Structure formats: structure tokens, C-alpha cells
Amino acid sequence: xxxxxxxxxxxxxxxxRNKPGVLKNLCLEIQRGEIVGLVGESGSGKSTLALALxxxxxxxxxxxxxxVVFQGENLLQKKESQLRDIRGRQxxxxxxxxxxxxNPALRIGTQLKxxxxxxxxxxxxxxxxxxxxxxxxxxxxxxxEFLKRRPSQLSVGQGQRVIIAMAILHRPAxxxxxxxxxxxxxxxxxxxLSLFARLNRELDMAILYIxxxxxxxxxxxxxxxxxxxxxxx
Amino acid sequence: MNTPKLxxxxxxxxxxIFVVGLFAGTVSxxxxxxQFRERPNAAPSSxxxxxxxxxxxxxxxxxxxxxRVSLLLAPAAALLATLxxxxxxxxxGLVGGWCEKFILAAxxxxxxxxxxxxxxxxxxxxxxxxxxxxxxxxxxxLLGLLGWPSSLRVVWAATKxxxxxxxxxxxxxTGCGRWRMIxxxxxxxxxxxxxxxxxxxxxxxxxxxxxxxxxxxxVIEPLPSWGNLLxxxxxxxxVTANPWRLTPxxxxxxxxxxxxxxxxxxxxTA
Numbered sequence: 001x002x003x004x005x006x007x008x009x010x011x012x013x014x015x016x017r018n019k020p021g022v023l024k025n026l027c028l029e030i031q032r033g034e035i036v037g038l039v040g041e042s043g044s045g046k047s048t049l050a051l052a053l054x055x056x057x058x059x060x061x062x063x064x065x066x067x068v069v070f071q072g073e074n075l076l077q078k079k080e081s082q083l084r085d086i087r088g089r090q091x092x093x094x095x096x097x098x099x100x101x102x103n104p105a106l107r108i109g110t111q112l113k114x115x116x117x118x119x120x121x122x123x124x125x126x127x128x129x130x131x132x133x134x135x136x137x138x139x140x141x142x143x144x145e146f147l148k149r150r151p152s153q154l155s156v157g158q159g160q161r162v163i164i165a166m167a168i169l170h171r172p173a174x175x176x177x178x179x180x181x182x183x184x185x186x187x188x189x190x191x192x193l194s195l196f197a198r199l200n201r202e203l204d205m206a207i208l209y210i211x212x213x214x215x216x217x218x219x220x221x222x223x224x225x226x227x228x229x230x231x232x233x
Numbered sequence: 234m235n236t237p238k239l240x241x242x243x244x245x246x247x248x249x250i251f252v253v254g255l256f257a258g259t260v261s262x263x264x265x266x267x268q269f270r271e272r273p274n275a276a277p278s279s280x281x282x283x284x285x286x287x288x289x290x291x292x293x294x295x296x297x298x299x300x301r302v303s304l305l306l307a308p309a310a311a312l313l314a315t316l317x318x319x320x321x322x323x324x325x326g327l328v329g330g331w332c333e334k335f336i337l338a339a340x341x342x343x344x345x346x347x348x349x350x351x352x353x354x355x356x357x358x359x360x361x362x363x364x365x366x367x368x369x370x371x372x373x374x375l376l377g378l379l380g381w382p383s384s385l386r387v388v389w390a391a392t393k394x395x396x397x398x399x400x401x402x403x404x405x406x407t408g409c410g411r412w413r414m415i416x417x418x419x420x421x422x423x424x425x426x427x428x429x430x431x432x433x434x435x436x437x438x439x440x441x442x443x444x445x446x447x448x449x450x451x452v453i454e455p456l457p458s459w460g461n462l463l464x465x466x467x468x469x470x471x472v473t474a475n476p477w478r479l480t481p482x483x484x485x486x487x488x489x490x491x492x493x494x495x496x497x498x499x500x501x502t503a
Contacts, residue, residue, distance in 0.1 A: 084408050087405070087408040088406060088409075089408055092406070095402070095403055100400065101399045103418055114404070115408075118413075166407060
């Protein structure tokens with residue numbers, strides 16, 4: 001991979017068993033440190049694209065064709081164990097609804113530690129320190145009291161920040177944000193957008209920001225990749 | 234009386250009965266098989282609180298030892314049944330496809346045949362003169378090995394619901410491995426379901442054991458259980474003459490009611 005080659009270059013077609021042609025030859029390129037906005041109306045395949053890039057669609061019985069070249073390697077040709085090593089460490093995702101994305105049975109601290117342990121074998125203290133640092137970087141308290149809370153004890157905005165903290169624990173090169181502000185009020189939306197901008201600046205993390213909210217895309221993104229329906233051939 | 238208070242009372246009653254059963258050797262005034270040959274069918278007295286049976290054995294001592302057999306082994310059988318339901322129900326719900334179809338077909342087949350008939354048939358295959366301890370083990374092993382189908386259906390449905398949850402998707406997206414995801418992310422969410430299945434299986438197994446023992450195919454004499462103590466009720470004239478012989482029946486009903494009344498509390502904690 002040369003220094004000029006994109007961080008991610010994807011050309012994808014996705015078919016569900018009962019819904020063929022959800023994505024047809026969709027082409028997307030993201031450079032290092034770039035924030036790319038992807039807009040499209042509801043049902044145009046935005047979330048499908050997010051999951052297809054992470055190779056998580058096969059679980060839903062979808063057929064993914066084409067190529068997803070990430071840091072010079074085609075993810076479609078990788079084994080599940082190799083993909084597991086990439087997910088969360090080099091490429092992370094923030095899902096739409098924090099209320100359903102956090103495990104209701106686990107405490108916040110446990111969920112963050114689990115995300116850290118997926119790619120690290122350090123001591124408990126190292127894990128604790130990494131978790132606290134991630135919480136601080138998303139402007140959340142790093143107190144024991146907060147770590148012991150359950151998702152039901154968080155506001156929607158706090159929940160979304162926890163998910164972002166989980167996503168950036170291993171400082172991934174690419175963060176896929178799948179409509180991360182659609183469940184939030186205007187003030188929290190603005191705070192989350194500022195957070196993304198700061199993380200991009202401080203960590204040089206590329207962000208694929210998927211949304212149908214043109215205002216937030218315009219406020220955050222360096223480049224907008226047009227309506228998703230127009231990207232489909 | 235409000236419901237939480239009633240649950241506390243039921244829990245206290247169950248705890249007390251469990252403790253008495255657990256420490257039967259200490260609490261009981263006599264060994265369960267000790268005969269007072271000069272006092273068969275004795276009425277309740279200060280020496281024999283519930284009187285004696287036709288062989289002169291102290292009925293209070295037999296009731297306490299019977300409690301131990303019935304109440305300590307039913308949870309063991311319920312644990313085995315819930316474990317089987319958890320493993321195979323979870324597998325069917327998670328894996329799907331032919332594995333799910335096969336497991337559910339086997340479950341439906343098992344549910345189509347009444348449990349009691351299967352238990353009677355299988356227990357009848359065993360020799361009638363096996364040792365009392367073996368009869369206890371066989372009875373509860375059969376209950377555990379055959380009592381899983383309805384629990385499996387519930388666990389399967391719960392797992393299938395959870396399979397497509399966003400939090401499992403997110404766990405996978407963070408790079409979590411398959412086993413870690415099952416143990417650390419899925420199981421904590423299935424725990425209330427598994428616990429509820431375990432809990433409701435206990436009174437079912439207590440009652441089933443009582444039925445089998447009443448029919449002479451459960452726990453074998455001289456080892457007492459609530460079921461074989463109730464065999465004394467076959468003769469209605471003995472009951473009218475000795476109404477205290479109904480104590481095991483009263484205890485059985487009390488325990489089953491207590492288990493049922495506590496259950497909503499378990500669901501609420503889910």
C-alpha cells in the first residue's frame with residue numbers, strides 16, 4: 001500500500017435473500033483522516049453499507065459481492081478470525097440507537113472492558129486505565145460510580161458517548177458512524193458532532209458519517225458522497 | 234396483605250423447610266427406619282409427634298427425611314433439565330438452520346408424549362428390587378433427563394429473539410469472539426429466563442416424584458419421600474381414623490404453592 005492509496009476503497013453489491021439489489025456496485029473511497037458524509041433516504045441501504053464494510057452482513061443471510069479494500073487488503077477474502085482482528089481495532093462502528101446497542105444486562109464498565117479485552121491482553125489496571133481514558137475523551141465521567149451504572153441508568157446522549165468510547169478504545173483508523181445522532185435531541189446532536197470533529201483532529205481517525213440529516217453532514221464532513229440512491233448504479 | 238410481604242413469607246417457609254430437610258439427621262428425633270415394634274399405628278404423642286406407621290416407624294422422622302429426599306433432589310433434577318434446555322435451546326436459537334429444525338422436532342416429539350407415561354415406562358424397565366439409594370438417583374436422573382422440552386422451547390425463543398439484537402451486533406463489531414460473545418454477552422441476558430425455568434421445574438418435579446412414588450415406581454422403601462409417605466393415604470379408612478397422616482400432603486401443597494407465589498418476584502427481577 002502506497003501512502004497515496006486510500007484507507008478504504010469499496011465497490012459493493014449486496015443482495016438479501018428476500019430483497020435482491022439493496023446495493024448495486026456502490027463505490028466509495030475514504031482517505032486517512034478524512035470525514036466522509038454519506039447521505040440517503042430511509043431504506044436506501046445506508047446501514048447495510050455500514051455492516052457490509054465490517055463484513056457483518058453475512059449473519060443476516062445477505063450476499064456481499066465486490067471488494068472492500070481496507071489498508072491494502074480485501075476484507076471479502078479474509079477469514080472470520082482475521083476479520084475479528086480488524087473489527088474494533090482498525091475499523092469500528094457506532095450504531096444508530098444507544099438504547100438497543102448497549103447490553104442491558106451488563107454494567108457500562110464491563111462492556112467497555114469487554115471491548116478492550118477483545119484486542120488486548122494487558123493487566124486489569126491497564127484495562128481500567130484504557131477504559132477511563134476512553135471515557136474522558138468522550139467527555140464522560142470516569143468515576144467508579146459511572147462505570148457501575150447499567151445502560152438503563154444513562155441518558156440517550158450518555159449512551160451514545162459510551163458507544164463512541166467503545167469504538168475508539170483501540171484508536172481505529174476508520175470509524176463508521178451509522179446515523180449516530182438520529183435518536184438525539186438538537187443540543188446533544190451538536191455535542192456529538194463536535195466530539196467526532198475533535199476525535200478526527202486528535203486521533204487522525206477517518207470517519208464515515210452516514211446520515212439523512214444534511215445539516216449535520218454539512219457541519220461535520222470534509223466531503224459528501226451524494227445521495228446513496230445515486231451511488232447505486 | 235401486599236404481594237411482596239406474601240413473597241417474603243413464602244420464601245421464609247421454603248427456607249425453613251429446606252433447612253429442616255438439609256439437617257434432617259440433627260432435627261429428626263429418630264432415624265427414619267427405626268421401628269418401635271410395640272407401638273405400630275400409634276396416635277400422635279409427645280414421643281411420636283405424628284404417630285407411627287404400621288411398621289412402628291416414627292412418621293415425623295420419616296417426614297423430615299422425606300423432605301430431604303424430595304426437596305433437595307428436585308432442584309438437582311431441575312438444574313439438569315434446565316442445563317439441557319439451556320444448551321440445546323441456546324444452540325437451536327443461535328445456530329438456526331437444520332440444527333434448529335432437528336432440535337425443535339425432537340422437542341416437539343418429546344412434548345407430544347406425556348412425561349408421566351414416559352417416566353413410568355422407563356422406570357418400569359428398571360428392576361423393582363434396586364436399592365433405595367439407586368431408586369432415588371434413577372428417579373431424579375430420569376426427571377432431569379426427560380423434563381427439559383418445555384424449558385427448551387422457552388430458551389430457544391429467548392435466544393432467537395436475542396440473536397439479532399443490536400448489542401450482540403455491536404459486540405461482534407468490537408471484535409468479540411464467538412464463545413466470549415455467548416458467555417459474556419448472551420448468557421447474562423438469558424439468565425432470568427433460565428432461572429425462571431429452573432424455578433418452575435422444581436415444584437413440577439416434586440409433584441412428579443410424589444406421583445411416581447405413590448405408584449411404587451419412585452423412591453423405594455425404606456427410604457422415605459413425600460410420595461411414598463402418601464401411599465398410606467390409599468386406604469381412606471386409615472385417613473379418617475388418622476387424619477395426621479395427611480401432613481405430607483399438606484406439606485407438598487404448601488411447598489408447591491410457595492414456589493408458585495414466589496415466581497412473579499423472580500420474573501420482576503428479570
